Amino acid sequence: MLTRLALLGALLLPPALAAPLPATVETHLAAVLPFGPRVTGSEANAAARRYLTEQFRALGYEVRQETFSYPRFDDLGSGLEASGRLLAGLALQGSVGGEVTAPVARVAGVGTPEEFRAANVRGRLAVVDRGTLTFAEKARNALAAGALGLVIVNNQPGEVRGSLGERVPLPVLTVTREAGASLQAGERATLRVRVREGDVTGVNVVAAWPGVIRPDFLFGGHLDSVPGSPGANDNLSGTLAVLELAGRLAGTPRAARSVFVLFDGEEDGLHGSRAYVKSHPEIVRGLRGMFNFDMVGVNVTPLSVSGAAGLVEAAQRGAGVAGRAGSAGGSDHVPFAGAGVPTLFFHRGLDANYHQPGDLLADPLLIRDAAEAALRTLEALEQR
Template sequence: MHPARPLLAPLLALFLAAAACSDTAPAPAGPAPSPVAPSPSVALTPSPTPPSARAPTGTAAGPASHEVDRALEHLLALAASPRVAGTPGELRAAEYAIAQLRAFGYETELMPFEFDGDRFRAGEVRHAGQAIEALTMAGSPGGTVEAPSAYVGLADPAGIAGRDLSGRIAVAERGGLTFAAKYENVRAAGAIGLVVVNNQPGPFSGNLTLAAAFPVVSVSQEDGQSLLDAARAGDTLAITSPGTTSLTTAYNVIARRPGDTRCSVIVGGHYDSVPGTPGANDNASGSANVLELARALAVDGPRPGLCLALFGAEESGLYGSKALAERLAAASALPRYMINLDVTGIGSRVEVIGESAAAARAIELATAAGIEAVPSSLPPNTGSDHMSFADLGVETVFFTSGDFSTIHSPLDTPDAIQPAILDAIGDAALLLILDLLPQAGRQ
């Protein structure tokens, strides 16, 4: 799940600031799953020839029902490390999903796409030989600057206090002003770099909404304390930023019945995460349910007209689902239905989002099966991948467990996942898919 932002429409203030704001709110069968290896948050070099189509290697085994233990195995594998868009961790997670889907008998595709304005580009701040992870703010150029530092409070006139910051790296605290205003204030005083330290636990990303002349990065509250002390002492710091002006390459994973050329029903969820968290609930949970549903629906062979999709770069702005939806629209091949699973691992009931007849049907089917399911809606200024399809006229249903309290934070760990709700959502989604597939195939 991700926060809406102006123009690009990207989650909750728990972790991310709204664009340009420096707010103060808290912010299976087949091969056994293996954990996705931890990886550094560095820019991913796109493969010149990324795999496009891969043949199946096996068949799905086990009962044709959603099995929560199998879903939990996928969740643990995916949540072993962050899966930030454009990093090796994301690509490893994609390859893991492909291996599972091929083992179930699906033909798979690793679909590359590019996007700009990447809000999760990782850089670093170095002090006294120590490297501290930093996130490059949207609008920051790339490069490295090294200079004496200066503490500037909130980077407002009181914090700068009329000082000449020429040739210095300013270190500011988050809050009070927009990121753009902080940047403009320290630039006017002569600074050549800016580090913004979070005012609450965890990292955060930001958007300057302008093209900066020098690197601007953010760091977590935990890591930033040492930088605040260093800046008060005037110590030398070095900022390395990859910049945000070049394109980032990320990947969707798509699976379908071998030989199928059309998707009547797409079942999907995003597999990427934000930095600084395992992303267990958001959204290893939804991705794990998609993989387990793929198995359950392929016990007698993959179903005609059914496609599975794991989307990249949802957290950066729904870029993966938008890329797939636009590709299908250009080919006049949009699905009849899109079923989205996002944040499905913590909560007490199944929440169904959507104003379509299919959403009402999902509640009816779940209730008849003894699963508590209720209509719901997204919190203000948030979004998820179903929106990319709904915007093009596709009937969508979004399943979620509705508890967003841990997402985008270090608390989003596998031990917080509640198997019962993960299973209930998987069961409810399976009932709906089985109901929709026959009618979708007739249209």
């Protein structure tokens, strides 16, 4: 009877008094994903950072947060309205903001000066397909031909995120192939480009075992995601692979030779890893290796590695993963490789939900498998 009553009492305990769930990849995914897209500078990013900081501390690590800032261009909600239809779009970085209502002019071709003139875009909203010419060339040509605004239609599925690469005094919007096909020549449309430019503050989470000053290895992955994407695979999967490694190494001699970093600002241009390399030259010079985890939670292709030949060989020998020497992928290992650090990039390919709202799933088994491959690589290095 006492046992049954004790069990009933435990079931009726309020959540605050219930026993905590074990810290696993599954519980971390369930805790962080509901925060939403972890865009640098957002509350969701800060909430995820607070949660993960506490997880490192619970494992016995000392954690510090290192801030940095950089200029960023933000789309505050741009789009088109045509004949009562609302069409979503994305402003290209370098575009000016503004609202323009005018007839649509469809441009045949890729947007050469002659093609804009032939379409008679003066005083109109020019609509042209993506491809061949750069975004900036299309924008300059549209402006020179007298267009009041420019809509660039993607020539492949999905949205277009990008930059003009320079300042062009013209509102420029990108739309999907489907949205572009619905725009008819001559119909009146309103183009709204709402943008903001200013500095954003990023925060790297740096965890190290007490007393570690000069680590041999750095294990990293970026915590931030792009606007609109919850970032389960890109890159909560890599973040949790780093946390899993920290848990596996906690209290061991290897922990005393390691540092774990969750980088911020990767999606805006590797700002967090660049800031770390710049701020810690003495640590960077002494690293035997930087292991970077990005998109390891969806098995588009089997786990593979790329990077320094010695590290790739150790991963192949110790973990049996496919690999090739040479840097690949625009992720946080790049600034370290540029500083002369041997790097190893763990990756499973770009899944169908890359940078999309559907990036909601990551497989805990694959995440643990990536951490295990890193451990086996370390063992292989030690056996040389």
